[in-house]
Amino acid sequence: MSTNLQRHAARHPHAAEAGLLALLLVVTVSGVLFTRSITDSPAALWPGIALSVLACTTLPWRRSHPLPVLVVTAVCAIAAGTLGYLLTPLLMSPLLVTQYSASLRVSRRKAWNSALATAAAVAVTGMLFTDFGHQLILTSINPAAWVLLVAAFGSYVRVRREYAAARAEHTAQEREQEASRRVMQERMRIARELHDVVAHHLALANAQAGTAAHIAPTNPHQALEIVARLPRTTAAALRELKATVGLLRQDSDPDEVTPAPDLDQLPDLLASYSAAGLHVDVTVQGERQRLGSGLGLTAYRIIQESLTNVTKHAATRTARVRLAYTPHHLTLTITNDAPTPRPAAGPTAQRGFGLLGMRERALAAGGTFHAGPRPDGGFEVACTLPLHDLGARENESDSTS
Known part of the structure; x- marks a missing residue:
């Protein structure tokens, strides 16, 4: 089911974003109503709903402008606290979502500085303006802890994504290096084959031609026999060259390639x-x-x-x-x-x-x-x-x- 939802969200990003904003608005308004239901002297309803709507309407820009949106949602949450609302995770849901986005997209230092400042602000607000007696955990520690917990989770997700990206890049580099190494080995192997084939047959052809020229004045019959063998030498050279060059051709017919000697x-x-x-x-x-x-x-x-x-x-x-x-x-x-x-010494000598x-x-x-x-x-x-x-x-x- 989650996979189907992810695919649907990827195909329809605007619809998925609108659904998320509507869900957050419902959650935030539920936090406002919940606070009114457990308070002896409830705060005014419509200002709390207005702050919830304002916080949710800024969320579409949380990816492109995370810090400004974080400031707006934090001000809305603090304003709700000054009106007497208990800062629960439901009421602070726009702030928590924006804090998560900021932890993913801004530098680590800015993300943690903003998280600490926001946590301190909501803690002081809950301690000074929320009328829940001496329940310090509910009014101050709990909202600050939620802000810091979401910031830590965002930092963890960011580290995991950076690690996955670095690992993928390293794997790609290793794959490229391995492919380059294999190509180099194949080039060296083919170069050795070409050298051996060309050097062997050219040396034989040269030796046969030199021998025939040397004995031609005294023994022309034997010289003609040696010259008659030259076509076989060159034909063998062509066959081996064709077989070696065939290794470079992807579409070569295996039946046309001569077996390796x-x-x-x-x-x-x-x-x-x-x-x-x-x-x-x-x-x-x-x-x-x-x-x-x-x-x-x-x-x-x-x-x-x-x-x-x-x-x-x-x-x-x-x-x-x-x-x-x-x-x-x-x-x-x-x-x-x-x-x-x-071999002769000097700059013209070749190894x-x-x-x-x-x-x-x-x-x-x-x-x-x-x-x-x-x-x-x-x-x-x-x-x-x-x-x-x-x-x-x-x-x-x-x-x-």
Whole structure:
């Protein structure tokens, strides 16, 4: 029922306000009649009713001008007290409603100063002018206590509203920050995918073209075979680029997106490097286990980026890949024996994102990563990955807790 009344009041605010004013007028006049009924020498009736009407007619402006309306209603209540009326909550109802509105809309200091002044005024009025013998509680303490109680309730409601507004704002800010964080993570993930795809296939195409140009004078037949493989390399690059860019398209058909590569495509990856003139020796230790899609993609990209760096920077045509399986971890080690040239120093030197991307992938999967020169020459990339995706491990821990 209360919900229906609230909805009706929201749809018809003017009718609800008029009904409230009429109800307050009836309550205030009832307070006047009640005082006359319990007094041996009742005060004049019509002045009390006139003061009640005047107090109620100022209430529509209690929201826009709370303090002036509070002054008018307080003067009306005090005037009724000087006429001999007992200041009951019924008779003071316009004053109490205005005091509540003032506590909500003016500053806390002004609200409490006005409440204290009003309480003191009605207390003194009841003590000096109301003819109820020595009943101090009824004439002075009771009306002052009602004014202070309504002011305290208004201050409480105001604090609760401010707290709810602050909490809603904080929740909205947290939601925006979480959305921004997720967008940033997705951008970084797509950036890593694009870097790995472009760097890998361009490095292979460049190596194949360079090898073909180098051996063309002496072995044109083999050079033509290498050139014939270039369309396959570029076609593979286009397929992976299409799959990666498809992640950005909300309306893309899942059937058109190529599945993410994993270690099952490792032989094809090694064949592409072999076509570019890089011989890769693969060693598998331990019993091979099935990897999740996220972990398989991470391992594949780390091997791909490491071998791409060997192709672009190392002065060698051989590399070694070791996959070591344990019951809980997969360790990847990619090494080459030739020294890797350091990038040129100076303002034009640019630091690549390959090592950074590999580190981010390993850490995001809950593993470790290390890359650096070997003591006896060459370069080594080593990372340890858990054999379960980080998200799967978190779901398992949540379900067991």
